[in-house]
Amino acid sequence: MYGLPWSLIITLVSGAALTGAACGLLGTFVVRLRLSSLGFTMSHAAFAGAALGLALGIEPLTLALVGAILTAAVLGPIAERAKLPADVITGVLFPLTMALGLIFLYLAPGTAMSSSALGLLWGSLFAMTREDLFRLLGLAGTIALTVWLFFKEFQALLFDRKLAEESGVPTRPFYYLILFLTGMTIALALRLVGGLLVFVLLQSPAATAFQFFYDLKKIFFWAALFGVIYAGAGLGLSFAFDLPLGSAIVLISTLGFGLAVWRSPKRRRT
């Protein structure tokens, strides 16, 4: 980080922390509701959308949002009723979104190899603006507030969907609320960690928290915290060894999750 102005460092660190916290909170849902293949596909649809934006000269974030939300709208009902196995969704749609993304990048005039195009794939810290930071802050705040407001309903949904309905809690609106927020987060996080790796932050921190706790309040809290830690440590690693941020976060996340599985009290026979 040597030689960087403090204001930039603060922006980067806060951006990483906010992305980590938002993804960690949402990841709790992604892990427990087994939405990971859906999230995976959404993140690539966001990438394709952003690439299309670059090709057409439209704000990439807008089309990334459209891509992610559209995927949620189309695949949500399919995933919700478990009509198609998750790996089928991923197997068919992941290559499609990836192919579209690359075609759009290819078509983008003069940007194919530019830093903004590569940033979509691998994440680029320096692409993050102050507006991005405020958007991330708004998003993380919205997610935290949503979880707080509807904690009961989310707890019921995450425990057992049928029993939630049995107790008189409607689950569908909350299921789609989660998909919608996940789409937003993926689209926003795209610039920070990249289309390929947003997904990791939606998975590892929450999966780590699930290794240690049974109490959902603690799981939410620690998932967010692990998200901050992974993203922050990834940022540090990326600076220290001049690695792409996304890859650095993946390295840290995998390491963290591996340690958690190894040390998990849930896996210890009592």
Next chain:
Amino acid sequence: MADSIIELKNVSTVYEGERVPAIRDIDLTIESGEFVAIIGPNGAGKTTLLETINGLLPHTRGQVRVLGQDVARFGTQLRSQIGYVPQEFQFDETTPVLVRDVVLMGRYGRIGLFRRPTAEDYAQVQEALELLGLAELAERPLGKLSGGQQQKVLLARALAKEPKILLLDEPFSHLDCAAREEVAELITRWHRERSLTVLLVLHDLEAIPQSCHRVVLLNGGRIRHDGARERVVRAFTLAHRE
């Protein structure tokens, strides 16, 4: 008729993707405060009937009214007043809930949106836990209990809801003899003291509690007999002897 707490008229329920109804042409009226046993062999449609009554399964024909309201329209609100213990449940070791939370969650529907559980809610939860002898397990993860203990937790959850109607789907299936009797007694007591309406699904004639006077016999998705306990039991035994 205004008094009937549950009223099914010509009801059929078809599972999604199936063509044959799992229950068909069901006419069933249950008065407030009744204790009814529903019996029948495997696949008779007992579970389907219970889930049609509380609206977890949408019926495909006919009309289902519970507490005077249409289940197809007011299912969610109605379910907050109907206790239900499902026959099948599977909670793996990683299920992120503690026993106390599971029981409390039974009340979430009646607590309603934007509200937090109050002291009253926690008191009901504690009472239900104690009634089923689960007080010591309250802080344990649900997934680490035995099948019988989990079934008791679901019973406690249904009772903590202070329901007007209790639907029990083979609630003794995971319990040992002693626990079976205790639970049967508990249900009988709640039925009597709180004039609770109880529908108890069993596949076994022996297990019908003494206080249950009406029996509905289901087979092949239809009601074959419905009436006083002795008569239906006799008809059932005769049919099985042939």
